Amino acid sequence: MSLDNSLVKEKLSSKFGESLTNWEEQYGMLTFEAPRELNLKVLQFLYDDENLKFRFLTDLCAVHYPDRAGEELAVVYHLHSLENNVRLRFKVFASANQPDVYTATNLYSSANWMERETYDFFGVNFIGHPNLKRILNVDEMDYFPLRKEYPLEDQSRIDKDDEMFGRGGSHN
Amino acid sequence: MSEHAVAHHVRLPDGSLQKQTTTINLGPTHPATHGVFQNVLEIEGETIVSAEQTVGYIHRAFEKLAERRPLYQVTPITDRLNYCSSPLNNMGWHMTCEKLLHIQTPKRVDYLRIIIMELARISDHLICNSIVGVDTGAFTGFLYVMQYRELIYEIYEEVCGSRLTTNIGRIGGFERNFNDIAFQKLEKFLKEYPGVLKEFENLFNRNRIFMDRTQGTGGISAERALNYGFTGPNLRATGVDYDVRVAQPYCSYQDFEFDIPIGTTGDNYDRFMVRNGEMWQSLRILEQAYRKVQEFKGAEADVYHAEVPEYYLPKKEDVYTKMEALIYHFKIIMGEIDIPPGEVYHAVEGGNGELGFYLISDGGRTPYRLHFRRPCFIYYQAYPEIIKGSMLSDAIVTMSSLNLIAGELDA
Numbered sequence: 001m002s003l004d005n006s007l008v009k010e011k012l013s014s015k016f017g018e019s020l021t022n023w024e025e026q027y028g029m030l031t032f033e034a035p036r037e038l039n040l041k042v043l044q045f046l047y048d049d050e051n052l053k054f055r056f057l058t059d060l061c062a063v064h065y066p067d068r069a070g071e072e073l074a075v076v077y078h079l080h081s082l083e084n085n086v087r088l089r090f091k092v093f094a095s096a097n098q099p100d101v102y103t104a105t106n107l108y109s110s111a112n113w114m115e116r117e118t119y120d121f122f123g124v125n126f127i128g129h130p131n132l133k134r135i136l137n138v139d140e141m142d143y144f145p146l147r148k149e150y151p152l153e154d155q156s157r158i159d160k161d162d163e164m165f166g167r168g169g170s171h172n
Numbered sequence: 173m174s175e176h177a178v179a180h181h182v183r184l185p186d187g188s189l190q191k192q193t194t195t196i197n198l199g200p201t202h203p204a205t206h207g208v209f210q211n212v213l214e215i216e217g218e219t220i221v222s223a224e225q226t227v228g229y230i231h232r233a234f235e236k237l238a239e240r241r242p243l244y245q246v247t248p249i250t251d252r253l254n255y256c257s258s259p260l261n262n263m264g265w266h267m268t269c270e271k272l273l274h275i276q277t278p279k280r281v282d283y284l285r286i287i288i289m290e291l292a293r294i295s296d297h298l299i300c301n302s303i304v305g306v307d308t309g310a311f312t313g314f315l316y317v318m319q320y321r322e323l324i325y326e327i328y329e330e331v332c333g334s335r336l337t338t339n340i341g342r343i344g345g346f347e348r349n350f351n352d353i354a355f356q357k358l359e360k361f362l363k364e365y366p367g368v369l370k371e372f373e374n375l376f377n378r379n380r381i382f383m384d385r386t387q388g389t390g391g392i393s394a395e396r397a398l399n400y401g402f403t404g405p406n407l408r409a410t411g412v413d414y415d416v417r418v419a420q421p422y423c424s425y426q427d428f429e430f431d432i433p434i435g436t437t438g439d440n441y442d443r444f445m446v447r448n449g450e451m452w453q454s455l456r457i458l459e460q461a462y463r464k465v466q467e468f469k470g471a472e473a474d475v476y477h478a479e480v481p482e483y484y485l486p487k488k489e490d491v492y493t494k495m496e497a498l499i500y501h502f503k504i505i506m507g508e509i510d511i512p513p514g515e516v517y518h519a520v521e522g523g524n525g526e527l528g529f530y531l532i533s534d535g536g537r538t539p540y541r542l543h544f545r546r547p548c549f550i551y552y553q554a555y556p557e558i559i560k561g562s563m564l565s566d567a568i569v570t571m572s573s574l575n576l577i578a579g580e581l582d583a
Contacts, residue, residue, distance in 0.1 A: 027271055027516045057401055059517070059528055061543040078517060078530070078545075082398075082412075085419050089517065110401030113553045121235070136228035136582060145236060152240045 003051065003084035005030040011052060015045055020090075029087055036092040039075070040102045046079060046088075047107060054079040054088065057104065060114035062122040064096075064147045072096035073122055077104070094124065096147070103129040121146035193221050200229050204568045206303060207578035211555075211567075218564050223556040227549075231582040238542040242507035243269050243343060243483065246542065251337035253546060254580040257296035257523035258338045259288045259328065264520035267422055268529040269343045272516045273483065280468050280475045281345040282424035286461045287358065288331065288340060289423070289520075290454040294365075295324045296523030297405070297447040297454075300575040304444055305376060307572045308385040313375050320368055323361050330354035344484040345477025355462075362459060369451055376444070383441060390558050390570030391439035400554040403547050404525030406574060409446045410438030416521040423520075427464070428457050440566075440573040447575075482509050507537050524548050524575040546580045 008030055012020055019038060024031040034042050046054035059078040066072055071093035080087050094101055103126040104111040115126045116135040123144035126132055134141060143150065199210040210226040234249045241249075250261035263285050270277060277285075298321055302314035325335040330353050332340040341347065376382050392402075394410040407414055415432045417425045433449025435442030468475070477484055481500045490497035503509055513535040519528040525547025534540040551574065558574075559567040 026514060029517060031515070056398060058519075058526065059530060059543070059545040061530065063532060063541045076530070078528070082414055082419075087420075087517070089515075108401070109396075109399045110550050110553065113549065117549075136231040138228075145233065152236060 003081065003086050005086070005088075008052060008086065008088060011049065012042070012045070016042065029089055031089045031091070033091050033093065036075075036094050036101050039077075039092045040104065040107070042090065043077070043079075043104055043107055046081075052081060053083050054081045054086075056080040056082050057108040057110050057114075058087070060104070060111055060118060062118045062124050062146075064122060066096075066148045068093070070095050073099050073124055075101050075118065075124055096123075099124045100127050101125070102127050103132075105129055120144070123147070192216065198564075198567075200226070204307065205571060207576065208582075209571065209576065209578065213564070213567070215564060220559050220562055220564060220567055223559055223567075225552065225555060227552070228582050230578055234544065234583045235542055238539050241538055242504075242509065243511065243539070244485075244504065245507070246539070247341075248337065248339045250544075251339055252579050253544060253583065254296070254523050254527070254548070254577045255336060256299050256577055257292040258336065259292040259340045260296070260520060260522050261527060262338060262340050263289050263423070264518065264522065264527050265529060266341050266343050267520065268516060268518040268531055269483070270478075271518050272514050272531060272533060273343070273480070273512065275344055275478055275480050275483075277345060277423075277478045278475045279424060280465065280472065281477060283461045283464045284346060284350060284476065285341065285423050286425070286428070287458060287465070288328070290457045290461070291324045291327060291358075291361075293521075293523060294451050294454050295321045296575070297451050300524075300572070301376075301444055301447050302372075304386070304440065304569060304573045305382070307569045308382055310375065310379070310382065313372050316375075317368060317372055320361065320365055323357060323365075327354055327357045327361070330357065342477065342484050344480040347485070349474060349476040350465075358458070358462060362455065362462065366455060369448070369455075373448060377448070385566075385569060386440035386444060386573070388437075389440050389562055389566040390443075390573060391437050392554060392558050393438065396554070396557070397438060397551075400557075401550040402525070402554070403551070404522065404575075405443055405446045405450060406438075406525065406551055408432060409435035409442035411436050416519050416526050420519070422518070428460050430457050440569050443573045443575075510535060510537055511539075519545065522547060524577065524580070525551065544583060546583060548574070548576050548580045549583070552576055552581060 005025055009023060020032050020034050022033040046052050058080045061076055063074045063076060064072060073094045073096055074091045076091050078089050092101060101124055103115055113135060115129055118124050119132050120134045120137050121144055193214045193216045196213050196215060198213055199205045200208050208229040212224045214221040238246045238249060247262050247265055250265045251258040253261050298317050302317050305313040328338050329335055330351055332338050392410060394412050397407050397410045411434050413432045413434050418432060430453045433446050435446050485504055486497035486501055491501045511533045513533050515532050517528060517530045519526045527547060528545030530543040531539055532541040559570055
């Protein structure tokens with residue numbers, strides 16, 4: 001019997017009950033949210049289950065939603081069950097003040113750098129990570145650049161004539 | 173002054189006199205690493221005891237940049253990921269947008285895209301394999317096949333006007349139809365390249381020196397490779413037949429017949445052979461695609477994009493003569509088109525693995541968040557494990573045969 005999204009959902013719901021929420025199926029990919037303290041349990045269950053076999057971590061990244069008070073940072077896992085050729089995505093949310101999420105490095109070696117990258121850009125603190133330090137940015141950096149509070153360009157710069165570009169100056 | 177006295181004035185780090193191993197910096201700019209890669213190696217004699225990579229030397233904040241750009245302006249960013257096969261990245265990005273926007277592309281567009289994508293795959297593998305040759309001491313193969321990369325670049329040039337960072341195609345299709353010269357060059361390529369590839373294989377495949385240098389070095393098991401998130405030729409060399417083109421066909425790959433070459437041991441030789449095998453398969457796909465494209469006659473042969481006026485830039489002459497085209501031109505260029513909200517992950521088989529685009533739109537004019545799944549960033553983590561215990565010279569070959577591209581690694 002081939003695996004499809006409804007079966008994955010059924011299996012997960014029977015294991016974790018009501019704690020998994022916001023089930024969606026956008027563009028064919030099953031998506032749900034999990035409490036952040038359950039992230040490893042969900043990953044482990046998806047890995048171990050004989051029918052599911054989600055054993056390939058395709059991608060791990062974060063998204064910053066500054067408007068969601070108390071759960072500003074989403075860590076997004078993309079998993080792939082290569083045997084069944086099914087993908088799924090799930091998210092855990094953490095607050096920007098205390099962004100603690102358990103590391104997936106014990107399950108996936110590939111999570112190591114992906115988590116370092118996520119830490120580097122969003123400041124997510126992966127508890128238990130063997131080497132959680134910046135990876136792409138310089139070590140001296142003291143902020144997390146992909147968070148939304150850092151606009152791409154310093155809007156307060158006064159050393160250039162913004163009037164030429166239709167912003168700032170006498171127009172506003 | 174005696175030697176002893178000098179030694180007293182040189183301040184060495186603590187413990188360095190007692191240490192039995194030597195620390196060397198391989199890179200960041202080392203002629204043998206073909207890119208900005210730094211490895212701090214701990215070696216005993218010529219054997220590597222441990223290694224640590226430093227990455228990020230050419231980080232350009234692509235994901236941040238993308239958050240301020242309308243969709244069509246993200247394409248040039250993708251060029252600069254794996255710049256040995258830019259068209260693959262471009263097409264992957266266009267298809268991600270089309271998936272988000274529910275755009276159905278005509279068959280002819282799909283086939284034309286496949287022509288470009290497979291040419292890009294060949295040029296990617298060509299570089300990688302010939303560089304493996306260079307690193308094992310065989311320069312001839314590299315110079316020989318470079319002519320054909322040039323021919324591929326000339327085909328790109330006919331289609332989009334540029335060569336390395338191509339920015340090829342648009343959301344919905346191509347910026348213009350393929351002209352006769354492009355098809356003539358493609359015919360020339362299809363006619364001449366098999367002979368060249370055969371000769372390239374003759375130079376390497378059963379070459380004693382090459383086999384001794386590559387067999388049994390840089391190997392990784394299938395289990396470890398999967399755990400490390402390997403994809404593409406590097407994964408297939410370990411014996412896992414995962415190819416996005418087959419697993420989740422996009423761009424009408426299901427209409428084509430081709431095989432997935434795999435290896436067994438996942439060592440440098442297997443990776444080399446898998447890439448060579450894939451070039452033959454790409455040629456097969458190219459021939460089929462070219463045949464299919466030729467079957468379109470009359471008005472059908474003029475189809476090179478989908479009808480999506482909100483995202484596809486109109487022709488310049490229309491902009492000057494038609495109101496509608498002028499409006500869309502203005503809105504697209506100024507980035508005034510709202511993207512429907514949604515979350516989409518789309519993956520294509522890139523030159524060195526599964527290239528994924530995770531795009532979140534909140535209904536604004538630019539992506540809310542765009543994340544690139546860059547295959548070589550993910551599999552480069554395994555490098556210390558692969559080279560541990562091997563010779564320094566093998567580590568160089570291993571790095572080349574993993575097909576690391578600094579642009580993709582550092583984003």
